[in-house]
Amino acid sequence: MTVIGWIQIILFCVIVVALVKPLGGYMTRVFAGERTLLSPVLRPVEAGLYWIGGVDENREQHWLTYTVGMLLFHVGGFLIIYALMRLQAFLPFNPAGQSAVAEDLSFNTAISFITNTNWQNYGGESTLSYLVQMLGLMHQNFLSAATGIALAVALIRGFARSSMRTIGNFWVDVTRATLYVLLPICVVAALFLVWQGMPQTLGPYVDATTLEGAKQTIAVGPVASQVAIKMLGTNGGGFFNANAAHPFENPTALSNLLQMLLIFILGAAMTNVFGRMVGNQRQGWAILTVMGVLFVAGVIITYWAEASGTSTLQALGLTGGNMEGKEVRFGIAASSLFAVVTTAASCGAVNAMHDSFTALGGMIPLINMQLGEIIVGGVGAGLYGMLLFVVLAIFVAGLMVGRTPEYVGKKIEAREVKMAMLAILVLPLMYLGWTAVAVVLPSAVASMANAGPHGFTEVLYAFTSATGNNGSAFAGLSGNTFFYNLTLACSMFVGRFFMIVPAMAMAGSLAGKKSIPPSAGTFPTTGGLFVGLVVGVILIIGGLTFFPALALGPIVEHLAMNGGALF
Amino acid sequence: MLKEIRPAIILLLALTLITGLAYPLAITGIAGAVFPKQAAGSLIEKDGKVIGSALIGQEFKSDKYFHGRPSATTTADPNDAAKTVPAPYNAANSGGSNLGPTSKALNDRIKEDVDKLKAENPSMPIPVDLVTTSASGLDPDISPEAALFQVPRIAKARNMAEDQVRQLVADKTEGRFAGVLGEPRVNVLALNLALDAAAPK
Numbered sequence: 229m230t231v232i233g234w235i236q237i238i239l240f241c242v243i244v245v246a247l248v249k250p251l252g253g254y255m256t257r258v259f260a261g262e263r264t265l266l267s268p269v270l271r272p273v274e275a276g277l278y279w280i281g282g283v284d285e286n287r288e289q290h291w292l293t294y295t296v297g298m299l300l301f302h303v304g305g306f307l308i309i310y311a312l313m314r315l316q317a318f319l320p321f322n323p324a325g326q327s328a329v330a331e332d333l334s335f336n337t338a339i340s341f342i343t344n345t346n347w348q349n350y351g352g353e354s355t356l357s358y359l360v361q362m363l364g365l366m367h368q369n370f371l372s373a374a375t376g377i378a379l380a381v382a383l384i385r386g387f388a389r390s391s392m393r394t395i396g397n398f399w400v401d402v403t404r405a406t407l408y409v410l411l412p413i414c415v416v417a418a419l420f421l422v423w424q425g426m427p428q429t430l431g432p433y434v435d436a437t438t439l440e441g442a443k444q445t446i447a448v449g450p451v452a453s454q455v456a457i458k459m460l461g462t463n464g465g466g467f468f469n470a471n472a473a474h475p476f477e478n479p480t481a482l483s484n485l486l487q488m489l490l491i492f493i494l495g496a497a498m499t500n501v502f503g504r505m506v507g508n509q510r511q512g513w514a515i516l517t518v519m520g521v522l523f524v525a526g527v528i529i530t531y532w533a534e535a536s537g538t539s540t541l542q543a544l545g546l547t548g549g550n551m552e553g554k555e556v557r558f559g560i561a562a563s564s565l566f567a568v569v570t571t572a573a574s575c576g577a578v579n580a581m582h583d584s585f586t587a588l589g590g591m592i593p594l595i596n597m598q599l600g601e602i603i604v605g606g607v608g609a610g611l612y613g614m615l616l617f618v619v620l621a622i623f624v625a626g627l628m629v630g631r632t633p634e635y636v637g638k639k640i641e642a643r644e645v646k647m648a649m650l651a652i653l654v655l656p657l658m659y660l661g662w663t664a665v666a667v668v669l670p671s672a673v674a675s676m677a678n679a680g681p682h683g684f685t686e687v688l689y690a691f692t693s694a695t696g697n698n699g700s701a702f703a704g705l706s707g708n709t710f711f712y713n714l715t716l717a718c719s720m721f722v723g724r725f726f727m728i729v730p731a732m733a734m735a736g737s738l739a740g741k742k743s744i745p746p747s748a749g750t751f752p753t754t755g756g757l758f759v760g761l762v763v764g765v766i767l768i769i770g771g772l773t774f775f776p777a778l779a780l781g782p783i784v785e786h787l788a789m790n791g792g793a794l795f
Numbered sequence: 796m797l798k799e800i801r802p803a804i805i806l807l808l809a810l811t812l813i814t815g816l817a818y819p820l821a822i823t824g825i826a827g828a829v830f831p832k833q834a835a836g837s838l839i840e841k842d843g844k845v846i847g848s849a850l851i852g853q854e855f856k857s858d859k860y861f862h863g864r865p866s867a868t869t870t871a872d873p874n875d876a877a878k879t880v881p882a883p884y885n886a887a888n889s890g891g892s893n894l895g896p897t898s899k900a901l902n903d904r905i906k907e908d909v910d911k912l913k914a915e916n917p918s919m920p921i922p923v924d925l926v927t928t929s930a931s932g933l934d935p936d937i938s939p940e941a942a943l944f945q946v947p948r949i950a951k952a953r954n955m956a957e958d959q960v961r962q963l964v965a966d967k968t969e970g971r972f973a974g975v976l977g978e979p980r981v982n983v984l985a986l987n988l989a990l991d992a993a994a995p996k
Contacts, residue, residue, distance in 0.1 A: 277806060282798075282805070297799040354887065363811065399806055418822045423830055428823050431835070434845055444847060470891065474889045484977070537923075540896075544921075545920065547923065794898070
């Protein structure tokens, strides 16, 4: 670990925190339907969309209608991607002549993109046409992210409102999230990234003759426009197979910093939106502090583990840390930070290969995802995931003092706790359940690239990443098989929608309750005690759930590595 | 509930066209006009022919050139499409080795490379980036130490003074952005082009 490495990490954190308030204020105005700086340009487009869509923007929806609208929207998105992938050979913008994608891979990819996962069982530049990348994948990069924001806003309305039947209008929320929040930031970011060296062209792959006379085919494409939303929407699906490690997808240290900021800013700002909407910004800062504590702990461990390197590298006298699977322009510090950022949020882009991380360095990304990606989290998804844990923590606190727990003026009762538990328990069911199945199926075991405990971690990581809608991978695992395409798609689907529906049910039930003013017996939810309690609940629930699995994977691998064992 | 079907279809299609077609095409147009070189892939031409991209590493095997990092990229096996064969610096199929810290294959490969480099230059410690594969397999850079490590070999192969080669490395070394971000590095292709310019083969 170096001083300059830590300065880079602190710089990143400072910029994120500085952006929380202005962005939170802007988003709050957008979702309240107030005028903003961009209204003169965007308002006519927005009104036009409602007109052709037959949406009455003043009519609000019951939570069930809101949720059904959201689900229908996703069915449509699934069909668009699946059809484009199957038909890409007959469609334009296909200069590399990519042929139709297989059924199971198309199915997996379509599920992967509507759930904001962007798991890559496909290799971008070797499988997909430009049209599929843009019209198929990119539109879901926007819309799955916009959906996440909409759902989080709806849940916040549940907390903020008193005795109401409705929680907003899904179509209005999703349109505003796309037009006012995602698109403007993406336009600026995409052009910045092109300036840094990212290609943005519809031209064919370039054939070069290298200095030594060999032929090198260089894949290019409309990269920058996709990378901007891939990061901002915490989607993470790379234009290229190597994702943000590819020099075209992340040309410089500056583009790397911008991409990490894009991953975090919306999720972090959502905490401020929460605070503003429930009438006390300190409520938002308290949640962000919980996230911050867990985040910083993760960065310290990963950076330390990667900077220390492996015992075999040390034995050969190679200093400078574990550079296998990392790029020189980022080095150890920026690669470690990126790995923690991308898994704390549900992004899943990688600028280094997590599969080649040290055992403990790779364990932190895994833990981040197993905790449910609530440290900042996916845009929107992170906040509603965190609020589920908050509800649980408040409930535990209520049990301890023997009072009905309340949070931001709402009584937390049996229905809320049941919904929170349902959402929290369904995640380990998926990743632990499917991992257990995979490690006893010989055909699934054959997909592992590494032997020994590392192979087990590859499988555990895959199902964890899919369930958490992250999309990063221990990429050695050959996931493009019938078994993994289907089971991973199942994990992604359940991980997304079995969390959303209970969260929306909770939003509906909360909105219907009366807001009660705080009294002397109310547990304060803006202080250090609250932060400690939530962190504790997260770690205890998480630890009890997945510690045994970690013991079989990264922990035993770390011990084996120190003992000099190779597999 | 049936009322939700119309917006589900129409809004989806309209937003898909805006975000999936209008947005990328607009960015492509603007980028091509404002940053044409970067938008096309930062290509380097020599005598009217493309010799590579400034951002994409390429394979160097000759003693007369600086070598980049080992690359784990592959290509489809010409004899069996279901398999892959190693193809270093394949810029149409990026990727890393994905081998973990306790992988025997990885550690054997590293040890072999270390032994080779020790024989080439026993006087300097081996920089770790010279014996580890990059994440993309296309890393265009090496650390300044990794470039300096290769100076004696280049000087001998090209019949140049070591100091002259060392000076070229110093000229082509890029520092951290604003002194803070990233790591110091040397672009291998740029360095080798400078080398050719200084001492034609």
